Amino acid sequence: MALNKKEDFSSKDQELASFAKALSHPARIAIIKLLAQQNSCICGEIVEVLPLAQSTVSQHLKELQMAGLVKGTIDGTKSCYCINWENLEKCIQEFTGILNTLDEQKTIACC
Amino acid sequence: MALNKKEDFSSKDQELASFAKALSHPARIAIIKLLAQQNSCICGEIVEVLPLAQSTVSQHLKELQMAGLVKGTIDGTKSCYCINWENLEKCIQEFTGILNTLDEQKTIACC
């Protein structure tokens, strides 16, 4: 069991779910906020701030990167992560888009 | 291992992550869309539309309900699920809020 049925849904729904999934852990929310608030890229500083081991933070960063919400560049021994604004904006638009259009139909709800 | 570290993050971040998690599966995105688009509450019709077994759909509905995005009422042998607009709006606001304020800081990104 536990067959992968996700591909049976529309690619739009899959994409939305995938963005949501990237944001579905408080550590990743915190990382996104940190990267955006900082005036410069952050690397090992994230590890200092978060209550997680270095390897775990690295894992979360990789997930954000694979979801396309963050991009990383190597700078000497250090790694520099930044928000991928192009994709984050797409994410924002898709979410606000779907949620707002749903919100317009609010009056019809029955219970 | 696999200790639960989620509680070490701010309650705001936890709440956001929890909303995101509820939307992190395409089946639940599809259910939310269905419930909003339909002029009346849907119950077993969701099962007809989704490529999943009845028990699996029921499980997803329960998750949406526990996340507060959906509410259900019993109507005879049938169950009626509706969007919980109060909470969905809160969810919308939190997401657009955080994402838009992040977006305002876009110019400072370095890579």
Next chain:
DNA sequence: TTTATTTATCGTATATTTACGATATTAAAT
């Protein structure tokens, strides 16, 4: 060249999620 620093990856343990069939429950229909 050796050592220290930084980060990614590997291996691994545990927890959670996803999915289904089978069954229980409840109300309607016969």
Next chain:
DNA sequence: ATTTAATATCGTAAATATACGATAAATAAA
């Protein structure tokens, strides 16, 4: 009273996610 219908829950299997320590890899500093 029995049967049918609709849905929730239970049990369970498999997949994923979460977390860490240990280690590898690559550059910088000594």
